[in-house]
Amino acid sequence: MENALEKLENILEKEQFEKIRKINNPYLHEFLAEWIEWLQPSKIFVCTDSPEDEEYVRWKALYYGEEKMLEMPRHTVHYDNYYDQARDKTNTKLLVPKGVTLPFLNTIEREEGLREIREIMKGIMKGKELFICFFVLGPKNSVFTIPAVQLTDSAYVAHSEFLLYRKGYEEFVRMGPTRNFLRFVHSAGELDERKTSKNLDKRRIYIDLVDETVYSANTQYGGNTIGLKKLAFRLTIQRAVREGWLSEHMFLMRVNGPNGRKTYFTGAYPSMCGKTSTAMIPWENIVGDDLVFIKNLDGRARAVNVEIGVFGIIEGVNEKDDPIIWKVLHSPVEIIFSNVLVKDGKPYWNGMGIPIPDEGENHSGKWWRGKKDAEGREIPPSHKNARFTVRLEAFPNLDREALENPCGVEVGGMIFGGRDPDTWPPVREAFSWQHGVITMGASLESETTAATLGKEGVRAFNPMSILDFLSVHIGDYIRNYLEFGRKLKKTPKIFAVNYFLRENGQWLNEKLDKAVWLKWMELRVHGDVEAIETPIGYIPKYEDLKALFKQVLNKEYTREDYEKQFKIRVPELLAKIDRIWKIYEPLDNIPEELFEELEKERKRLLEARERYGEYISPFKFLNP
Numbered sequence: 360m361e362n363a364l365e366k367l368e369n370i371l372e373k374e375q376f377e378k379i380r381k382i383n384n385p386y387l388h389e390f391l392a393e394w395i396e397w398l399q400p401s402k403i404f405v406c407t408d409s410p411e412d413e414e415y416v417r418w419k420a421l422y423y424g425e426e427k428m429l430e431m432p433r434h435t436v437h438y439d440n441y442y443d444q445a446r447d448k449t450n451t452k453l454l455v456p457k458g459v460t461l462p463f464l465n466t467i468e469r470e471e472g473l474r475e476i477r478e479i480m481k482g483i484m485k486g487k488e489l490f491i492c493f494f495v496l497g498p499k500n501s502v503f504t505i506p507a508v509q510l511t512d513s514a515y516v517a518h519s520e521f522l523l524y525r526k527g528y529e530e531f532v533r534m535g536p537t538r539n540f541l542r543f544v545h546s547a548g549e550l551d552e553r554k555t556s557k558n559l560d561k562r563r564i565y566i567d568l569v570d571e572t573v574y575s576a577n578t579q580y581g582g583n584t585i586g587l588k589k590l591a592f593r594l595t596i597q598r599a600v601r602e603g604w605l606s607e608h609m610f611l612m613r614v615n616g617p618n619g620r621k622t623y624f625t626g627a628y629p630s631m632c633g634k635t636s637t638a639m640i641p642w643e644n645i646v647g648d649d650l651v652f653i654k655n656l657d658g659r660a661r662a663v664n665v666e667i668g669v670f671g672i673i674e675g676v677n678e679k680d681d682p683i684i685w686k687v688l689h690s691p692v693e694i695i696f697s698n699v700l701v702k703d704g705k706p707y708w709n710g711m712g713i714p715i716p717d718e719g720e721n722h723s724g725k726w727w728r729g730k731k732d733a734e735g736r737e738i739p740p741s742h743k744n745a746r747f748t749v750r751l752e753a754f755p756n757l758d759r760e761a762l763e764n765p766c767g768v769e770v771g772g773m774i775f776g777g778r779d780p781d782t783w784p785p786v787r788e789a790f791s792w793q794h795g796v797i798t799m800g801a802s803l804e805s806e807t808t809a810a811t812l813g814k815e816g817v818r819a820f821n822p823m824s825i826l827d828f829l830s831v832h833i834g835d836y837i838r839n840y841l842e843f844g845r846k847l848k849k850t851p852k853i854f855a856v857n858y859f860l861r862e863n864g865q866w867l868n869e870k871l872d873k874a875v876w877l878k879w880m881e882l883r884v885h886g887d888v889e890a891i892e893t894p895i896g897y898i899p900k901y902e903d904l905k906a907l908f909k910q911v912l913n914k915e916y917t918r919e920d921y922e923k924q925f926k927i928r929v930p931e932l933l934a935k936i937d938r939i940w941k942i943y944e945p946l947d948n949i950p951e952e953l954f955e956e957l958e959k960e961r962k963r964l965l966e967a968r969e970r971y972g973e974y975i976s977p978f979k980f981l982n983p
C-alpha cells in the first residue's frame with residue numbers, strides 16, 4: 360500500500376513536494392494526503408517561512424481578486440459577502456462524542472458532524488488553488504508554543520495569517536514526528552463575481568475537539584476562517600483546562616507606573632467591547648489585543664500574546680480618540696482593510712471623524728448614500744464590523760521585548776469588563792482571586808454587538824468574555840481558573856471595569872477616561888493608593904482620581920461626576936446576582952465556591968441597603 364508521503368509525491372509538483380518532504384512527520388503527511396484527495400484542488404502551494412513564499416500568497420490574493428490594491432502602497436481591501444460580515448454562531452458547532460453535552464454552545468454528535476462537513480467539502484476546491492501554511496501560536500520555541508497547519512483555498516485568509524501569526528514551517532521541520540499540532544481546513548467555497556462566498560446556506564464551522572481539527576466552509580469573514588484565531592481558540596481552551604493553564608480572550612498591555620515602573624495587565628472584554636481601544640491607549644504600551652496564554656512559571660502568572668498582529672475594528676477609529684491607530688492606518692505599512700467604503704483608492708469608515716464620500720464601493724457592492732439592502736435597511740458606508748489587519752510591529756507603542764519574550768511577562772492585574780449600561784461602576788478591585796474570578800469573570804454580562812450575526816444591544820451572559828468559544832463544560836472552566844490561582848505563589852489582582860455606563864441615553868464616561876482607570880489599577884497593584892471598601896469590592900477614592908484625571912488627561916474631575924459614576928446601585932447589583940445565580944443553578948458540575956461567593960456578595964449588598972438605601976454615594980463608605 361502506498362504511504363502518505365508517496366501519495367503526496369504523486370499529487371504535488373516537485374518543488375512543493377520537496378518542502379513537505381523536509382518535514383519528517385507522518386501524522387502531518389497523512390493529514391495532508393487525506394484532505395488533498397478529498398478537497399481536490401487544481402493547484403497546490405506549500406508555504407515555507409521564506410519571504411518569497413509569503414510574497415507569493417500576497418500576490419495571489421490580488422491575482423484571484425480576493426483583495427484589491429488601494430492608493431497607499433501595501434494597502435489592500437477585501438470584501439466578505441454582505442451576509443457574511445461576522446461570526447456565525449448558529450452554524451458553528453462543537454463535534455462531541457455521543458452522550459456528551461455542553462451548556463450554551465451548539466454541539467453535534469461527532470460522527471454525524473464529520474459526515475456532514477465532509478459531504479459539504481468534498482471536491483470543494485476543484486478549479487482552485489490550495490495553500491498549505493504553517494504557523495505557531497505564542498512565541499516560538501517556548502513552553503507556550505503550539506504549532507498549527509492551515510489548509511485554505513483563500514489567499515486572503517493565508518495572507519491575513521501571515522500578518523497575524525508567527526511563521527511555523529521551520530518549527531515543523533525542527534519538531535519532526537509529533538501529533539501535537541492543530542489542524543485547520545478551510546474553503547471559501549464557490550465565489551460570486553465579487554469574489555465573495557456564495558453558498559452561505561452551506562456555511563459551516565465545525566470544531567472537532569477529538570482530533571483538534573477545525574473545518575470551515577463557504578465563508579470568508581476572518582472570525583469564521585482565520586484558523587489560528589477564534590477557531591484555534593476553542594481548541595486551546597480545551598487544552599488549557601486539561602493541562603491547568605489559561606487560554607483567554609484578552610488583551611495584554613503594559614501600564615507605565617511612577618519612576619519607570621512597568622506593570623502588565625490582561626483584559627477580558629467580549630468582542631467589540633474595548634480590548635483594542637484599551638491596549639492602544641496613548642501613554643501605555645501594547646503587547647496584544649485579543650488572545651493570551653497564561654501559565655504558572657515558578658509560581659508567577661506569566662502571559663504571552665498568542666498573535667503578532669491586530670484584526671481590529673475600524674468603526675469609530677478617529678484621530679482624536681485613537682491617534683496611534685489612525686497614524687498607522689495612514690502609513691504605507693502592510694494593511695488589509697475589510698468591508699470598508701473605497702472611493703478613488705482610499706478607504707473610509709463610519710465614525711472616522713472626517714467627511715465620507717456619498718458613493719463608492721463597499722461590502723454591498725457599488726454603494727451610494729441612501730442605498731437600501733434587500734431587507735429595506737439603509738446601508739451605512741462601512742459595515743459596523745469592518746476591520747483592519749496589520750502587524751503589531753507597525754505600532755510605535757508596541758512593547759517588543761514583551762511580545763518576543765519566550766517566557767512572557769508577569770501579570771500584575773487581570774481586568775474583566777463588558778457593555779453594561781447600568782450596574783457596575785467604571786472600575787473596582789476584587790477582594791481576592793476567588794472573589795474576582797466569581798463575581799467579576801464568571802458573572803460577566805455584556806450587550807451583544809455586531810461582531811456576531813444576530814440582534815445587537817441585548818444584555819447577555821458572557822463569562823470571562825469567552826462564552827462563544829467555550830469548548831469545555833463551564834464548571835470545569837471555572838474550577839480550572841480557581842485552581843490556577845490557588846497554585847500561584849503570587850496571584851495577580853483582579854479588577855472589573857465598565858466603560859459603557861449610560862444615563863438618559865448619555866455615556867457617563869468619555870472614551871479616554873479608561874486611561875485613568877488603568878493608572879489607578881497600576882497603583883493598586885503596588886499598594887500605592889488606598890481604596891474604599893464597598894460590598895462589591897474596592898473602589899477608588901475621589902482625591903486619587905481627581906489627581907489622576909488632572910495628571911493624565913489634564914481634566915477637572917468633579918465630585919458630582921465621581922458620585923454619579925461610582926454610586927453603588929444596589930437594586931441592579933442584586934438583580935444581576937439573581938440572574939447569574941439562575942444561570943448556574945440548573946447546571947451540574949459548578950464549583951460550590953461560586954454559589955458561596957455570590958451569596959456573600961448578596962448579603963453584603965443587603966446589609967448596605969439596610970444602612971444606606973438603594974443608591975449609595977461612594978462617600979458614604981468612607982467613614983462607616
Ligand SMILES: Nc1nc2c(ncn2[C@@H]2O[C@H](COP(=O)(O)OP(=O)(O)OP(=O)(O)O)[C@@H](O)[C@H]2O)c(=O)[nH]1
Pocket residue numbers: 628629630631632633634635636637648649670671672674675676810858859866868869870871873
Ligand atoms: N462608549 C464607548 N465606546 C467605546 C469605548 N472604548 C471602545 N469603545 C467602542 O467599542 C468598539 C470596539 O472596541 P474594540 O476595542 O475594537 O473591541 P475589541 O474588544 O478589541 O473587539 P474584538 O476585536 O471583536 O475582540 C469601538 O466601536 C469603540 O469605539 C469607551 O470607552 N466608551
Ligand SMILES: O=C([O-])CC(=O)C(=O)O
Pocket residue numbers: 445446581582583588589629630631649670810
Ligand atoms: O474573531 C473575530 O471575528 C474578531 C474578534 O476578535 C472577535 O469577534 O472577538
Ligand SMILES: [Mn+2]
Pocket residue numbers: 608629630631649
Ligand atoms: Mn476578539
